[in-house]
Amino acid sequence: MVSFLRFGIFLVPCLLGCNGKGSSEPMAESPAEPVQSAAQLTDQADAVASASAQPGQESKPRPEEPRIYSKRRHVWIFYEPNASGGWTGFLGLGSSVRLKSTKSRVGDGCEAFYPVEPRGWVCLNHKTTLDPNDAEYKAILKYSPKIDRPFPHQYGESRGTPRYNEIPTREQQFQREYQLAEHLQAVEKLRAGQLPENEIPKSLRGVDVSLAGSGPPPELSLFPRGIQESRDYLKPLSTVAWSHEFDAEGRTWLVTADLALVPKDKVTPYPKSDFGGVLLDENTRLPIAFTRYEARRKYRRGAEGQMQPTDQMWPRMSILPIDDDKVEVQGKTYYHVKATDDWMDTEDATVARLSPVTPWGAPVQGARVDAPRDPHAQTVKAPEGGRKTWVEVSVLGGWMVAYENTKAVFATLIAPGRGGIPTKGVDPLQTASTPVGTFRVDGKFFTSTMANPAFVHSDVPFAQNFHGPHVLHQAYWHDGWGEKRSAGCINLSPKDALWFFHWTEPMIPEGWYGMRSDKDAGSATVVWVHR
Numbered sequence: 001m002v003s004f005l006r007f008g009i010f011l012v013p014c015l016l017g018c019n020g021k022g023s024s025e026p027m028a029e030s031p032a033e034p035v036q037s038a039a040q041l042t043d044q045a046d047a048v049a050s051a052s053a054q055p056g057q058e059s060k061p062r063p064e065e066p067r068i069y070s071k072r073r074h075v076w077i078f079y080e081p082n083a084s085g086g087w088t089g090f091l092g093l094g095s096s097v098r099l100k101s102t103k104s105r106v107g108d109g110c111e112a113f114y115p116v117e118p119r120g121w122v123c124l125n126h127k128t129t130l131d132p133n134d135a136e137y138k139a140i141l142k143y144s145p146k147i148d149r150p151f152p153h154q155y156g157e158s159r160g161t162p163r164y165n166e167i168p169t170r171e172q173q174f175q176r177e178y179q180l181a182e183h184l185q186a187v188e189k190l191r192a193g194q195l196p197e198n199e200i201p202k203s204l205r206g207v208d209v210s211l212a213g214s215g216p217p218p219e220l221s222l223f224p225r226g227i228q229e230s231r232d233y234l235k236p237l238s239t240v241a242w243s244h245e246f247d248a249e250g251r252t253w254l255v256t257a258d259l260a261l262v263p264k265d266k267v268t269p270y271p272k273s274d275f276g277g278v279l280l281d282e283n284t285r286l287p288i289a290f291t292r293y294e295a296r297r298k299y300r301r302g303a304e305g306q307m308q309p310t311d312q313m314w315p316r317m318s319i320l321p322i323d324d325d326k327v328e329v330q331g332k333t334y335y336h337v338k339a340t341d342d343w344m345d346t347e348d349a350t351v352a353r354l355s356p357v358t359p360w361g362a363p364v365q366g367a368r369v370d371a372p373r374d375p376h377a378q379t380v381k382a383p384e385g386g387r388k389t390w391v392e393v394s395v396l397g398g399w400m401v402a403y404e405n406t407k408a409v410f411a412t413l414i415a416p417g418r419g420g421i422p423t424k425g426v427d428p429l430q431t432a433s434t435p436v437g438t439f440r441v442d443g444k445f446f447t448s449t450m451a452n453p454a455f456v457h458s459d460v461p462f463a464q465n466f467h468g469p470h471v472l473h474q475a476y477w478h479d480g481w482g483e484k485r486s487a488g489c490i491n492l493s494p495k496d497a498l499w500f501f502h503w504t505e506p507m508i509p510e511g512w513y514g515m516r517s518d519k520d521a522g523s524a525t526v527v528w529v530h531r
Helices: 135-141 170-176 180-191 218-222 494-503
Strands: 002-007 010-015 067-070 075-078 087-091 096-098 105-107 110-115 121-123 154-158 239-248 251-256 261-263 267-269 288-290 296-301 307-314 319-321 327-329 332-336 343-345 350-352 389-394 399-404 407-413 437-440 443-451 456-467 470-474 490-492 514-516 526-530
Touching: 105 121, 135 218, 170 180, 350 399, 407 494, 437 456, 456 494, 470 494, 490 494
Parallel strands: 239 456, 389 526, 470 490
Antiparallel strands: 002 010, 002 443, 067 096, 075 087, 075 121, 087 514, 105 110, 110 121, 154 239, 154 267, 239 251, 251 261, 288 319, 288 350, 296 307, 296 343, 327 332, 332 343, 389 399, 399 407, 437 526, 443 456, 443 514, 456 470
C-alpha cells in the first residue's frame, strides 16, 4: 500500500505502514548494558555527532545574520528564482535560513526571491518574513518541532478523533462527534476515579483524562489560516503529534504539529522507547550479540567444561560484545560474552558482525579475512568525496551497522518489514517486505506525515528515503527493536534515528527542514540491505 510524504503541492512517495499495529501496552524497561550506548550519548542535543568525527554541521546562526523565516510547514527552496521550477529542499514551521545576499530578484511566481545558504532561492511572501519579531512568526515558533531531540513532539494514538482549526463551541462539538454526551460522562467519571476498571470503555483505555490546568494560549489567535493539513478526522490507529495542551469549552485540547486542535480525551499517549544502539571504538568492537523478543538466560561453564544455566537473565534488547568464535558443548553452541564469565546460547542471540568488505570492495578494518561475503551483494562505485558512509542492514537479523569508509562506527537493532525479505517476482509492498539490494539515501526530512486511506501517521521524525516508497525513519509507536514490525520500511528507535539522521550523508544544511540528495548536495550514504 503506497502513500505519500505530504509536502504541500509536491508529493514525495513513501510507504505508510512501515510499522506494525500500534500498541498502548507498557514498554519493557531498557536493559542495563555492559557497554556505552549511543542512547546515553544522544540525551543532549550536542551529543548528536559522528562516531569518529564531526560530520561538518554548520555553526549555529548569529542573531545579527540576515535570515528568512518560515511561517508555514513547507516553504520551498527552489533551484532557481522560479516558483514553477524544481525544489532542492524546504523550510519547516518556525525554521529559518541564512541569506546569501539581502538583494532580491523578481522571478516567475514571486516578486522577491532571496538567495539562501548554501544554495537555492526562497520567496518572500505571506508564508515567510525577514523579521524575526514578526508577530505571526513568534506565535508559531513556540509550537514548532524540537528537532534536536529524539521526540520532536509528543505522540499518541487516535481513538477516532475530529480535528478542529479553532476552539469549537460545545454545540459544534456535539454536531461533529457521535455519542459525545455518553463519552464525556465516562471521561468525568474516569477523571473522578468513579469508573471501575472493568467498566472503562474500550475507547478510553489508556487515555489520559487529566486536565491541562491552563486556558487557551494567546498565540492561537495569531495562527495563520490554512496552515493545517486538509483532513478533519483521524481514524482509529492513526497517530497524533502535538506540542501543547490547554483547557477550553469543557475539555482539554492538544495543539497538533500542524496547529490543529484535537480533544485530548480521544488520544492514547504512547510510552517512550529509550532503546539506543552502541558506538564502536577500540574498546567496543563487533561482533555484538543482541537479545530480541524476550529476556534470555545466562550460562556459566563448569569445571569440566559443561554449560550450566543460571537463574540470571539478560533483559530484552541487551547489547553484548562477544568473542568471534562459538563453542560447542554437548551438541549445543554458545557465545562467550566479553569481560564476563557469562555465556549465551547462540539460539538466543542475533549477532552483528563486520562485513569483510565495503560495498565498493575495500577491505573493512578488523574483519576476518576468511569471512564470507554475501553472494547477493552488489558492488557499487565508491562515493566521491565526503566520509564515504554506508550502512549494512540485516532484515532477518534485525540489526544495522554504520560504517565510515572501512571503519565500523555504530551498531543497533532495527525493525524491518513484517514480511521479511521479498518473494521473487512479487512487489515487496504487497507482502510488507523490506527490499534487499544496494541503495542510497535519496532525501532527508526532519518530519513527514505518512498517509494512506486506512490511517495516518502524523509527523514521523527523521525520515530518509532509500528505495522508492521505502524509508529509514523513527517509529515512536512501538518498542519492537530487532522484530519484524513495519510494512517494509526500516524503523529506528527515537534515539538511534536522531543520531543516524545527523550522521548520514548528505548533511542537511543549517536551517533546512528537508532536502533532496541531488548532485549539488554531495555524496549520499550507501544503504546495503540483505537477508
